[in-house]
Amino acid sequence: GFSLRPPSLPFISSQPLKEDHNSVKLELGMINSAFHGVSVPHTAAQPLLELLKEVWDPLKAVLVLWSTDEVIIDELTKCYWHAINTLGPLFDPYIEPLVDMLCQCYEKHQYACLLESCAQGLLNIYSSEKPDLIAVMLQRLSNTTFLLFSRAMSDHPDVVQAFFSLHLCALRAQPQIVYRRESNCKAVLRAAMTAVTMQEYHTVKEVSRWLVEFVGHYPNSSTVEEAITSQFTFLITELLRGIGTASPSSTVEFLGDLFNPLCRMCPDQLGETLRATLATENFPTKHITRKSKDLFIQSILKSSHQKRRLKVIVKEFSLECRGYNNQAIR
Numbered sequence: 001g002f003s004l005r006p007p008s009l010p011f012i013s014s015q016p017l018k019e020d021h022n023s024v025k026l027e028l029g030m031i032n033s034a035f036h037g038v039s040v041p042h043t044a045a046q047p048l049l050e051l052l053k054e055v056w057d058p059l060k061a062v063l064v065l066w067s068t069d070e071v072i073i074d075e076l077t078k079c080y081w082h083a084i085n086t087l088g089p090l091f092d093p094y095i096e097p098l099v100d101m102l103c104q105c106y107e108k109h110q111y112a113c114l115l116e117s118c119a120q121g122l123l124n125i126y127s128s129e130k131p132d133l134i135a136v137m138l139q140r141l142s143n144t145t146f147l148l149f150s151r152a153m154s155d156h157p158d159v160v161q162a163f164f165s166l167h168l169c170a171l172r173a174q175p176q177i178v179y180r181r182e183s184n185c186k187a188v189l190r191a192a193m194t195a196v197t198m199q200e201y202h203t204v205k206e207v208s209r210w211l212v213e214f215v216g217h218y219p220n221s222s223t224v225e226e227a228i229t230s231q232f233t234f235l236i237t238e239l240l241r242g243i244g245t246a247s248p249s250s251t252v253e254f255l256g257d258l259f260n261p262l263c264r265m266c267p268d269q270l271g272e273t274l275r276a277t278l279a280t281e282n283f284p285t286k287h288i289t290r291k292s293k294d295l296f297i298q299s300i301l302k303s304s305h306q307k308r309r310l311k312v313i314v315k316e317f318s319l320e321c322r323g324y325n326n327q328a329i330r
Helices: 018-036 046-065 070-108 112-126 131-155 157-173 175-179 185-195 201-216 222-230 232-246 249-256 259-265 267-278 290-302 307-321
Strands: none
Touching: 018 046, 018 070, 046 070, 070 112, 070 131, 112 131, 112 157, 131 157, 131 175, 131 185, 157 175, 157 185, 157 201, 175 222, 185 201, 185 222, 185 232, 201 222, 201 249, 201 259, 222 232, 232 249, 232 267, 232 307, 249 307, 259 267, 259 290, 259 307, 267 290, 290 307
């Protein structure tokens, strides 16, 4: 029959010492391999369930004692996710305490790996089965992240990227969670508009992906509609500023993707806001002429259902804003 002997955990009960880092990481790797390396049907996973019972408290101790070591926490979360995937419904009694433990850890240490793990291991798997629990998790993680962002968003591009990846997962897996009032999607949108002018390619790309998905839910939820409508001018201003010069030129195509759902969902408001925002002299930059601005607005509104054409229009506008000689937008 199938049997599994749990690893020893010699350093887990002691105070974290720098010289013990590799040993603890090795022990966690062994537990991780035990769950990840064994493929059994859930009905035959009793030995693995026994292993989980044995290591649950020691792993909890690691989460507390080694919470300042991101490498250890990353390795630890892998143990949980592989246990969830292998044990399936047998893991259910552990889900609520796990969510609470991870949220508490994140409240003290804002590691991107915790957000990534919550997206992949909890949100994707349990959002339909346990929407209330996942909604509370999302709210707790978001509130903590907003505090971090209010202090120094630009210093944490990895957290920004992981945060919007988490919210993108929520929109795709269970949008009803996002539609709730307590999800505070207004604050998420405000954070996104600040983040689009960050200088890290992968961060701006992920923020843009979330924005495109979020705006696509405009007709499905009054909460989403209200968030977008109440901040529409800010949304368009920051989008144009990013396309102009504030965002890296390599990310302009991702920012430009946002015009597609905006054109489809709220064309009148988009046209009106583009005209009002671009009426400001030297905005987004001094290089762009009044004529080019008018052509840009006309072209955007005329090409609402041509995704590729919109990309070209936005790219040409961005080049001209950045001082490159360019043919007029047709």
